[in-house]
Amino acid sequence: MEILLVILYAVGALVGFGAVIAIHEFGHFIIAKWADVKVFRFAIGFGPVLLRQRWGETEYALCALPFGGYVWMLGQEDGPEGDTKPATDVPIDPRSFLAKSGWWRMWIMLGGVLANLISSALLLLALAFWGMPLVPPVIGDVVPKVVGADGAAVTSPAAILGLRQGDRILAMNGERVRSFDDLHIGTLFHSGDPVQLEIERSGQRLVLPAAGSATVPLVYDRQKGGGTLGIVPADGSRVFTVDGELPAGGPSYGERILAVAGQPVVGLTGQQITARLMPFLGRDVTLTVARDGSPPRETTIRYAGADSRDGDSAVAGFPVRVRQVLPDSRCAGILFPGDLITAVDGSPVAGSYALTCRLRASLDAERDIVLKLRRGDEERTETVRGSWISGARILGLVLEEITTGHIPFLPEGLGGRPSGLTGTGVKSGDVLLAMEPQTGGFAITWGQGSIHRVPIDQALATALAARERPHLLSRIGRAVTGQVPLPPAALDRIRLGTVRVVTAPAAGVLPLTDDAGSPVDVSLDPAVAKVIPLLNPGDRVVALVPTADGFALEVVRDLTGIQRRLVPVAPVGTSISFRTETVPYQLSGPGEAFVMVGDAAQVMIVKTLLMIPRFFRPADQGGVDATKTLSGPVGIFRSLWIQLQFLGVESYLRLLAFIGLNLVLVNLLPIPITDGGQLMFLAVEQATGRPVVGWLRNLAMIAGLVLVIGLMAFTVGLDILRWTGLL
Structure with a gap:
């Protein structure tokens, strides 16, 4: 049944894509017939003909490649060669396209875009009166930091403005906002410009930033390829x-x-x-x-959480440690990096997700929260409260689970049951050498030994933490940056925490041995090389841990009793997740429906045209990354599929209308093989009184074809990379 539904949605997407093209070609066709031009073929698609049927003098065809279409008229293949003989010497059939006046030829060329424009406008108008399916401009989450053009983390405008979960954005820079799409387009066009928002929060209207406050510019987000506020749309309740x-x-x-x-x-x-x-x-x-x-x-x-594995770390019983206390947190000066949280309001807790869940009710109710802590060998109890940080009421702590390193205590598992670590045989004071999530649990390696902490400076800690994992050796047995991979034969022998330092490094090479005593040399990068003089031969570096004073390397010496087992994790229960959904927009009056249609046409035609120069600008000048924002036929097909499968027929029809409006712009661009290019040739002919010479027209057509094929290959390549998850 599921396979049949997938096929049905795919066919629906293909039919919709073909329908937009058919409407465009029908516009050319109907005006050509009106002008009494003989039409040989009306085709949807290019390439080999799959189906054909003749009615009257015209053959109607469906071709193999559904990426366009054409109307083949008399006169498109028998035009005069302007560079060899005058047009007056060539007999032209009165029903030929070339025999018609310049005005008729112009209207025939415009027929396709007019058909798309009219059909899209009528479809959008009908949807507006029915209830236009829109993603409400309601904030689901605030992203505190975004990745800027240079790769550095930048505080998001939303965080600076103090936006919160549940805020509804009514206007941006004076322009009305009806949907999240409006916000997306607005941020792309105003990247780098100061932003002013009108929002609704708990029934009150606010303007941000407030009068007299410093301006807040939109920032470039490298992951999105354009300007951003730093917000995530709200999920629906379905x-x-x-x-x-x-x-x-x-x-x-x-x-x-x-x-x-x-x-x-x-x-x-x-x-x-x-x-x-x-x-x-x-x-x-x-x-x-x-x-x-x-x-x-x-x-x-x-x-069981939003994902079926959210509670796994709580069932396994991994202790939770404070990695960072945010500056705006009320916990600053009360909690410190390295503190272990053992209980919340008297309930023992393990796993960072479970701890966050235990905090949630008290945070939402703005109640005091009693935390039981371990700081070194000292047990403490502290009372804290939440703060509004990055749009949500939170404690302002960055937490981490102890999945490698010293286990100072073993908390109870979820629901007060014995933890998976305890059931596997791990004891308080043991050292976790490695942890691998697997189906049905976690594969762990552990043993016993003496623990030593080697303090390191902030610069070195930052360099190490920036690696794929904050350890000297990754789990596949190469240096942190992996400049020179280990030989394949060594990979099975090297695991994080099972490698011993033999001697000090020489010439950037770290001599190691595995547990069998076989030598393995690993190339080092400068950050790792700085650490080695701090270690003794035989040390095993198992973790980079936060401390009240900064960071330290956690080192185990005299390791014995190494074991490797699977910590089984049984299902916690039922997980439930939500996703963004559309809501029928309620018109304030009949006139707003026409305004919405006009706004859609302006965005898809005018603003999209104005967007083109931004593809060639640098990020700090409002540029837009084409690789993140452009989409081709494959991407359009996939979007239609998703709309039909998950968001409903109304959203599918709305996207079809937008595709039709976009075709208006694409076909009016002055590229020789498009309608706009043909109109350009016609304008030259009307201005000069003679057609463009054949060799020049042919050269322009070839150049236009190369440009379109290149752009098509580029966008299709992007679509495929996105679909496969490689981009």
């Missing part, structure tokens, strides 16, 4: 995935969650509903759910 334990009568795909434990959640975003569910991690919770148009019902599940 269930997208259900995984893990699947109880009979549990929530299913497409149902909406109306209440959590008897508390209504109607009107909340998916992120906010997830926050209401988080305190129930590993416990039973009753949900009220309903499918659109059906009566509500109640069901009980054991909540």
Whole structure:
């Protein structure tokens, strides 16, 4: 059944793409017929003909490559060669395209774009009155940092402005915002410019930044390829995935969650509903759910997080350590890097996700939170409160799980049950040498030995932490930067934490031995080479750990009793996730429908045209990265597929209308093989009184064909790389 649905959605996407092309070609065709031009063929696609049918004098064909189409008219193959003999010497059939006046030929050339423009406008108008499917401009999450053009982390405008989860953006720089698409287009066009937002928060309208405050410019986001606010759209309340334990009568795909434990959640975003569910991690919770148009019902599940593996680290029992305390946190001066959090409000906790879940209810209720800590050999109890940081109420702590290094204590597993580490035989004081997530649990290597911490400076800690993993040796047995991979035969013998330093490095090479005593030399980069003089022969570096004063290398000496086993992790319960969804837009009046159609045409035609020069500008001048923003036929086909499968027919039709408007622009560009190029030739002919000479026209056509094929290959390549996850 699922395969049939996939085929159905794929066919639907292909039919939609072909329909937009058919409408364009029909525009040429109908005006050509109106002008009494003889049409040999009306074709959808290019290449070999798959299906053909003749009605009257015209053959209607479906071709193999659905990336365009054409109308073959009399006169397009029998034109005069302007460089060999005058046009007046060539007899022209009165029904030839070339026999028609300049005005008729212009209208025939414009027929395709007019058909796309009219059909798209009518479709959008109908959708506007029906309820235009839009992603509401509601903030789901604030991204505190974005990657700038130079690769450095930059504070996002949203974080500076103080935007929060659930804020609805009403206007940006004076332009009305109806959807998240409006925000996306606006940020691309105003990258580097100061931004002013009008928002709605808890029923109140606010303007950010406030009057008299410093301006906040939009920043370039290298990952998105253009300007950004640093926000994520809100998820809807409709269930997208259900995984893990699947109880009979549990929530299913497409149902909406109306209440959590008897508390209504109607009107909340998916992120906010997830926050209401988080305190129930590993416990039973009753949900009220309903499918659109059906009566509500109640069901009980054991909540396992947004992903079925969210609670795995809590079941395994990995201790949680504070890696960083954010400057804006109320915990600053109370908690310090290196503190171990053992309990929240009296409940033992393991795993960073489980700890976050335990905090959630108190954070949302703005209550005091009692944390039990271990700081070195001292046990402490501290009372803290949350703060609004990066758009959410949080403690402002960066947490990490101890998956390698010294295990000072073993917390209870989820729900007060013995942890997986305890069941495997790990004891307090043991050293975890390696951890590998696997299906059904975690493969761990551990042993016993004396622990030593070697303090290092901030610069070196930053250099080491910037590696793929903050360890001297990665799990595949090469230096952190891996300048020279180890021989294949050595890979099976080298694992993080099982390699010993033999002597000090010479000429950038670290001599090592594995547990069998066989030598293995690893090339070092400068950051790693700086660390080696701090170590003794036989040391095993197992972790880079935060301390109250900075960072230290955690080193184990005299290691014995090395074991490797799988820590089994049973399913915690049922995981539920949400995704962005569209909502029918409510018109303020009939006139707004026409305004929305005009805005869509302006964005897809005028603003897209104005976007082209930005592809050639540097990032600091409002440039846009074409590799992140352009899409070709494959990408369009995939978008249609996704719209039809996940967002519904209305969203699918809206995208078809946008594709039609985009075809208006593409076909009006003055490229010789497009309608715009033909109009350019016609304009020259009308201005000079004679056609463009044949050799020049042919040269221009070849150049245009090369340009279009090159652009097509570029965009299709980008589409394929994105689809395969390589870009």
